[in-house]
Amino acid sequence: MFQPSPWRADFPAIAALQRQHQTYLDNAATTQKPQALLDALSHYYGHGAANVHRAQHLPGALATQAFEATREKVAGWLNAADAQQIVFTHGATSALNLLAYGLEAQFEAGEEIAISALEHHANLLPWQQLAKRRGLRLVILPLDSSGHIDLDAALQLIGPRTRLLAVSQLSNVLGTWQPLQALLDHARAQGALTVVDGAQGVVHGRQDVRQLGCDFYVFSSHKLYGPDGVGVLYGRPEALARLRHWQFGGEMVQLADYQQASFRPAPLGFEAGTPPIAGVIGLGASLDYLASLDPHAVVEHEAALHRHLLRGLHDREGIRVLGQPQLALASFVVEGVHNSDLAHLLTEQGIAVRAGHHCAMPLLGSLGLDGAIRVSLALYNDSDDLQRFFSALDQGLELLR
Amino acid sequence: MSLSTAAQEALDSFEQASGWEQRARLLMQWGERLSALSDEEKSDDNRVHGCESKVWLVSRQQDGRWHFNAGSDARLIRGLLALLLVRVEGLSSAELQQLDLPAWFTQLGLGRQLSPSRSNGLNAVLQRMAQLAAGG
Numbered sequence: 324m325f326q327p328s329p330w331r332a333d334f335p336a337i338a339a340l341q342r343q344h345q346t347y348l349d350n351a352a353t354t355q356k357p358q359a360l361l362d363a364l365s366h367y368y369g370h371g372a373a374n375v376h377r378a379q380h381l382p383g384a385l386a387t388q389a390f391e392a393t394r395e396k397v398a399g400w401l402n403a404a405d406a407q408q409i410v411f412t413h414g415a416t417s418a419l420n421l422l423a424y425g426l427e428a429q430f431e432a433g434e435e436i437a438i439s440a441l442e443h444h445a446n447l448l449p450w451q452q453l454a455k456r457r458g459l460r461l462v463i464l465p466l467d468s469s470g471h472i473d474l475d476a477a478l479q480l481i482g483p484r485t486r487l488l489a490v491s492q493l494s495n496v497l498g499t500w501q502p503l504q505a506l507l508d509h510a511r512a513q514g515a516l517t518v519v520d521g522a523q524g525v526v527h528g529r530q531d532v533r534q535l536g537c538d539f540y541v542f543s544s545h546k547l548y549g550p551d552g553v554g555v556l557y558g559r560p561e562a563l564a565r566l567r568h569w570q571f572g573g574e575m576v577q578l579a580d581y582q583q584a585s586f587r588p589a590p591l592g593f594e595a596g597t598p599p600i601a602g603v604i605g606l607g608a609s610l611d612y613l614a615s616l617d618p619h620a621v622v623e624h625e626a627a628l629h630r631h632l633l634r635g636l637h638d639r640e641g642i643r644v645l646g647q648p649q650l651a652l653a654s655f656v657v658e659g660v661h662n663s664d665l666a667h668l669l670t671e672q673g674i675a676v677r678a679g680h681h682c683a684m685p686l687l688g689s690l691g692l693d694g695a696i697r698v699s700l701a702l703y704n705d706s707d708d709l710q711r712f713f714s715a716l717d718q719g720l721e722l723l724r
Numbered sequence: 725m726s727l728s729t730a731a732q733e734a735l736d737s738f739e740q741a742s743g744w745e746q747r748a749r750l751l752m753q754w755g756e757r758l759s760a761l762s763d764e765e766k767s768d769d770n771r772v773h774g775c776e777s778k779v780w781l782v783s784r785q786q787d788g789r790w791h792f793n794a795g796s797d798a799r800l801i802r803g804l805l806a807l808l809l810v811r812v813e814g815l816s817s818a819e820l821q822q823l824d825l826p827a828w829f830t831q832l833g834l835g836r837q838l839s840p841s842r843s844n845g846l847n848a849v850l851q852r853m854a855q856l857a858a859g860g
Binding site: 662718 | 744745747748749752775776777778797798799800801
């Protein structure tokens with residue numbers, strides 16, 4: 324039965340890609356953009372660009388107003404109490420690096436940082452390198468066979484020496500929601516700071532940072548139908564106050580002479596230099612667009628597509644799906660077929676999926692794999708996209724077997 | 725530079741190929757022509773990194789002429805490697821340096837395999853060859 328996406332026409336690139344015979348199923352990497360975002364970028368550049376927080380002139384005031392309006396919208400989107408708890412960065416990766424440098428002074432040699440075995444490199448390497456700089460122990464929380472952090476093991480491993488817990492909300496490889504609430508509650512009780520990598524999670528349903536009770540929550544705009552080059556760092560006020568400034572330059576400073584300077588608190592103190600102004604304004608437009616959709620309809624649509632995807636993969640012989648994906652995506656390998664060969668043939672047939680290690684080499688390694696193919700969905704995909712993928716998969720496998 | 729008989733044969737068959745399926749079949753057939761690498765040849769030194777699949781490039785120079793062998797655990801990459809080797813077999817360093825290998829793959833209708841976003845390793849192999857030819 325055909326399952327259309329009622330929002331497909333809102334994303335002009337989908338039709339353009341279709342004219343090039345491309346079926347886009349790499350949405351966990353980045354998403355296509357709604358017309359509302361294109362309009363906002365065009366309006367900003369077409370009506371007068373200006374720098375923010377600096378100038379008294381009218382274009383500067385308008386740009387600052389639009390920029391700060393997005394801060395309000397992001398705070399609202401995450402249910403943060405105050406827009407001043409939202410720091411704009413250049414991406415989720417740069418937000419996590421900000422944390423790993425900004426919190427460095429909080430750690431002493433021998434203390435522990437806990438992350439999970441499924442972390443994206445962006446939520447592994449900043450902590451790994453911090454651990455090396457400060458002589459800390461990086462504790463890896465193991466997974467169960469379904470692709471969730473093993474809660475029993477994790478609660479044992481997170482103890483009084485744990486100073487920070489950093490975990491993904493939704494795995495970019497396994498498509499599994501992680502048992503965040505129990506982990507965060509336990510880590511806080513142990514006195515650890517908590518960081519949630521929401522890069523995938525924020526895209527699927529509304530997240531509530533106050534309910535989660537995490538110290539920091541990080542996501543990137545471009546996976547949430549917004550522009551690239553923009554990341555978001557939410558922090559609890561007490562947690563933000565513990566960050567040391569890490570990048571220095573324009574507008575993050577209060578007073579400066581040649582030898583000394585004092586710096587602004589968050590958010591502006593962590594937004595050194597000219598921020599991605601158009602991108603931030605564009606993110607605001609994407610959030611307005613998303614807020615206009617019926618959230619239940621979106622969740623239902625994505626869930627139905629995901630069931631279709633899993634059914635199709637399970638129906639085919641020799642396909643091993645990694646973990647037990649709950650939504651959004653599925654990664655798989657095919658017995659006796661190299662994923663690079665299959666990816667090559669899917670590409671030849673205009674199917675845009677991702678092959679490789681998905682920026683999670685240790686996870687793939689622990690599964691005994693050096694790569695997998697990932698199909699990831701967005702709200703504009705429809706069942707025809709999946710049909711095209713499956714027929715390309717069948718043709719590719721027929722050739723390879 | 726004139727093409728060797730084998731290279732001309734490759735060009736003829738790929739020029740006649742219509743559609744992705746036929747090209748893929750040809751690639752797999754060419755891949756089967758590569759002689760298998762020994763375990764010693766599959767060494768870290770010979771491994772070319774930057775590929776989704778494992779790729780090894782074995783080289784030796786005899787009387788000023790280059791001779792290569794290559795292998796991969798992925799079949800279509802083996803095909804691409806075979807098409808590369810058939811073009812460079814027996815060339816001198818000077819000839820190898822002059823050779824426009826991307827143009828060769830474009831002639832074969834496989835130019836897209838060299839796009840920078842592809843991590844199939846062909847680009848990395850070409851770079852390794854260029855280093856060898858330059859004596860680096």
